[in-house]
Structure formats: C-alpha cells, structure tokens
Amino acid sequence: MDLSAFRDPTIARGLIEAINATETGPVKLMEVCGTHTVSIAKNGLRAVMPENVTLLSGPGCPVCVTANHDIDTAIEFAHRPEVIVTTFGDMMKVPGSYSSLAREKADGRDVRIVYSPLDAIALAQKEPDRQVVFIAVGFETTAPLIASAILRAQSEHIDNFSVFCAHKTVPAALEALINDPDVQIDGFILPGHVSTIIGSHPYEFLAENYHVPGVITGFEPVDVLQGVYMILKQLEEKRAEIEIAYHRGVMPEGNPVAREMVERVFEPIDADWRGIGVIPGTGLGIREEFSAFDAAKKLPVTPPEPKEIKGCQCGEVLRGMTLPYECKLFARGCTPEHPIGPCMVSSEGSCAAYYRYTDYGRTES
Ligand code: SF4
The missing domain is CATH 3.40.50.11750 (HypD, alpha/beta domain 1)
Incomplete structure (x- = not known):
C-alpha cells in the first residue's frame, strides 16, 4: 500500500x-x-x-503493563531443567522482581528468542525430550496467533509445547x-x-x-x-x-474469524496490570479443553513474592499521571542501554520513546 x-x-x-x-x-x-x-x-x-x-x-x-509477578513466573519456568523458555525478544530485558530472562540466560538457563509461537512449536518438535514453554505477552492483536499455535499443537499432538499466557485485553x-x-x-x-x-x-x-x-x-x-x-x-x-479514522485497517466488526479463534481457545480472566492493578475480565486464560497446553497447569511453579523496582515510576507513567522525564531516573541511570523499568526496555515503551526522540529531561542537571 x-x-x-x-x-x-x-x-x-x-x-x-x-x-x-x-x-x-x-x-x-x-x-x-x-x-x-x-x-x-x-x-x-x-x-x-x-x-x-x-x-x-x-x-x-504490552510488555510494559506486564506485572512483575508474571515476569517472575516466566523466570521460574526457566529454572526447571527440563524446560526451554521461548519468548519475543522485547521480553528478555524486562526486569521482574529479582531478575530478567536475559540475566537468567546469561546464568545458563535455556531461554530462547523466537519470532512466532510457531517457531516454538518447531523447537518442541526438534527437542522431543524437553518441554518448550512460550511466554505469551500482548493484547488482542497477537492473541489470534497464540490461539492458532495452541490449536495446531493440539491437532498435531505436540505434547511438549505449552503457553504461559499473560495476554490482556x-x-x-x-x-x-x-x-x-x-x-x-x-x-x-x-x-x-x-x-x-x-x-x-x-x-x-x-x-x-x-x-x-x-x-x-x-x-x-x-x-x-x-x-x-x-x-x-x-x-x-x-x-x-x-469514530474510525483508520478505514484502511479497521472495520466496525473487526475480524470475526480471528475473534472466533480467540474465543474458542481463551476465556476472560482477571489480569494484573502494572500500575493499574487487577482489572476483572481483562486477561486471557486458556480454556480447560486446552489445559494440556497451559504451562501454568502443566508445569506449576511458585514464583517469589513480587517486589516493585525501587524508584521506577512506570506505574504512574502508564496511567498518564507522570510524564517519563518527570521520573528522577529518566536519562540519569535509566536509559534504553541500561533500563531500570519496563517502560524503558520496550521499543514501544513511553520512556524509551521520550528518550530516543525528544530532548526532554536532558537539559536539567
Ligand atoms: S525512566 Fe526508567 S525508572 Fe523511570 S519510570 Fe521510566 S522505566 Fe521506570
């Protein structure tokens, strides 16, 4: 186009x-x-x-709103020796309460970046003696892709593939x-x-x-x-x-085929949003029919008590209460190269966008 x-x-x-x-x-x-x-x-x-x-x-x-508890859970999967954790690249550096997937990988855990959950399925087929867990973080946009991966794993009887679903709506x-x-x-x-x-x-x-x-x-x-x-x-x-200004991409009814696939595989559950808290019905839980592909049920883990990142104001930034450069750590310790909070890690995070494309927060000492 x-x-x-x-x-x-x-x-x-x-x-x-x-x-x-x-x-x-x-x-x-x-x-x-x-x-x-x-x-x-x-x-x-x-x-x-x-x-x-x-x-x-x-x-x-989506990476920024993922609660520490969910990142800590992803890290706990990586602690299981039989597990290969797979995820999109922007999740790697996101700090949880005590570590990140990137740090766990550096410490020798088997954490791999994939470009699609279908890559994780291919990995599961290649490594039949390991459990491949895909960490799914995103909104409605990527949910159909995760649903189709679960449906494919079910139809092809790939029983060493599962999803930890932290998707939100x-x-x-x-x-x-x-x-x-x-x-x-x-x-x-x-x-x-x-x-x-x-x-x-x-x-x-x-x-x-x-x-x-x-x-x-x-x-x-x-x-x-x-x-x-x-x-x-x-x-x-x-x-x-x-109103719709984006007529080249959006119909009032959306994409019914994708929506049906999501509804078939997932059901609404409560979700914990960083900075906002638990919002009823805004998470996507894997339906019981597909529980064989639900990592939380198949490979239960107990993450540590979550802890907030000291000084990081991502929560306020995500609610529009604080502008990124108003955080005391912005550009002074927290940068895309050395991020402290998720809003600086993700390329779509507000702090990273302000840092990369504006001068805000650079002129004050
Ligand atoms: S600048 Fe860094 S520490 Fe401050 S809110 Fe943004 S991500 Fe958190």
Whole structure:
C-alpha cells in the first residue's frame, strides 16, 4: 500500500492548522497503543499541539503493563531443567522482581528468542525430550496467533509445547482509567492494531456511559493528526462517539474469524496490570479443553513474592499521571542501554520513546 499521503507534509500542515483552529478548553487526550506512542514522539507531534491540548501516553505497551509477578513466573519456568523458555525478544530485558530472562540466560538457563509461537512449536518438535514453554505477552492483536499455535499443537499432538499466557485485553482497562480519580482523560486515540481484531463496537461504552469520545486511527503522522482533530471536533461540538479514522485497517466488526479463534481457545480472566492493578475480565486464560497446553497447569511453579523496582515510576507513567522525564531516573541511570523499568526496555515503551526522540529531561542537571 502506498502510504505517502499519510506522510505528506502539506496534508499534515493542513491538519495542524485545523487542530489549532478548534475551540475547546484544556483537554488531555490519551493514546493506548505503543506504536502511537512511538509515532507521536518520533514525528514531534506534541510540539505542534495547541497549548490547551496535552497528549498523554497510556498503557499501550504490552510488555510494559506486564506485572512483575508474571515476569517472575516466566523466570521460574526457566529454572526447571527440563524446560526451554521461548519468548519475543522485547521480553528478555524486562526486569521482574529479582531478575530478567536475559540475566537468567546469561546464568545458563535455556531461554530462547523466537519470532512466532510457531517457531516454538518447531523447537518442541526438534527437542522431543524437553518441554518448550512460550511466554505469551500482548493484547488482542497477537492473541489470534497464540490461539492458532495452541490449536495446531493440539491437532498435531505436540505434547511438549505449552503457553504461559499473560495476554490482556484493552477496552476494560480504559474504563478503569476513566474511573481512576487521579487521572483526567477527555478523549482516547484508540489503537489501530488491536481494533483490526476487535473493531469499534467494544469501545462504545466510553461514549455511551462516560461521554468520552474516541477515534481509532493509524500510525503515520497524518493518521495521528487526523485522529486528534476528530476528537477535538467532537469535544468542540460536545459530542461523544467512537469514530474510525483508520478505514484502511479497521472495520466496525473487526475480524470475526480471528475473534472466533480467540474465543474458542481463551476465556476472560482477571489480569494484573502494572500500575493499574487487577482489572476483572481483562486477561486471557486458556480454556480447560486446552489445559494440556497451559504451562501454568502443566508445569506449576511458585514464583517469589513480587517486589516493585525501587524508584521506577512506570506505574504512574502508564496511567498518564507522570510524564517519563518527570521520573528522577529518566536519562540519569535509566536509559534504553541500561533500563531500570519496563517502560524503558520496550521499543514501544513511553520512556524509551521520550528518550530516543525528544530532548526532554536532558537539559536539567
Ligand atoms: S525512566 Fe526508567 S525508572 Fe523511570 S519510570 Fe521510566 S522505566 Fe521506570
């Protein structure tokens, strides 16, 4: 697809003018997608907002919202000698309470990076005497891939493959943020990738019950500016609707085939979000029918009591209460090369995006 129109400076300038011409009071808009976080930082979009518009980053990076307890559990799997732990690369450096998968690997545990759960299945076939555990972290976007891997393992009778599922779902987390008295959000820039799977309907409660507008948009600069403009227009006209600006990627009904696959394999469970806490029904648990592929049931482990990382304010950053550079450790001890918290580890983390693409926090001593 030719995306040049979505990067066109003339179109972008027109949208910036339109944004600046809208009339609203001071408003805070939150994006809840790590790719939006990077796009906003990389393209300097905060700097072109009018003074009354603040763009906040929310819990849109799946690695960042993974609770210490889940990372500690992944590490415990690696302590079992019969287990090969497999995961996506961005999970490796994420600190748990006492260690990380990267440190465990350096200490000789069998931890391997894969690019897909299907690679983990291939590894299980190659290593029939070992148990291959895939650490699944993500939102609705990657859940269909995990579901298809479990269905494939079942159909091919691969009984040494299992999944530790720490997947989360987005809409109810937005409700938790709206109900948080410490957080002010006047509109949501809704995630493009997640919405390709779930569509726009699951967000409608935001407008109907809370009168908070939302616009699903894509990741190019023009997409993000268009999304911001559409939210500001709603606020100006005192409307609250869920609109789609990302028509090339999202249908209102999402992707029914992917959704059915996810519903077949997973059921909603409570999930612990870093910085937010337990949100009922926002986790994906593997259904009993597929328990042979549920690492938590098949290879039970007891992680240590979780402990928060001293000085790290990822929790506040993920709720939009603290900007990354307001953390005392930002760029002073915590950098992408030497991350202290998950928001600096992941390429989609707010702290990493601010560090890589802005000067914030560098000028003060
Ligand atoms: S700068 Fe580092 S320590 Fe501070 S909130 Fe971000 S990840 Fe945590």
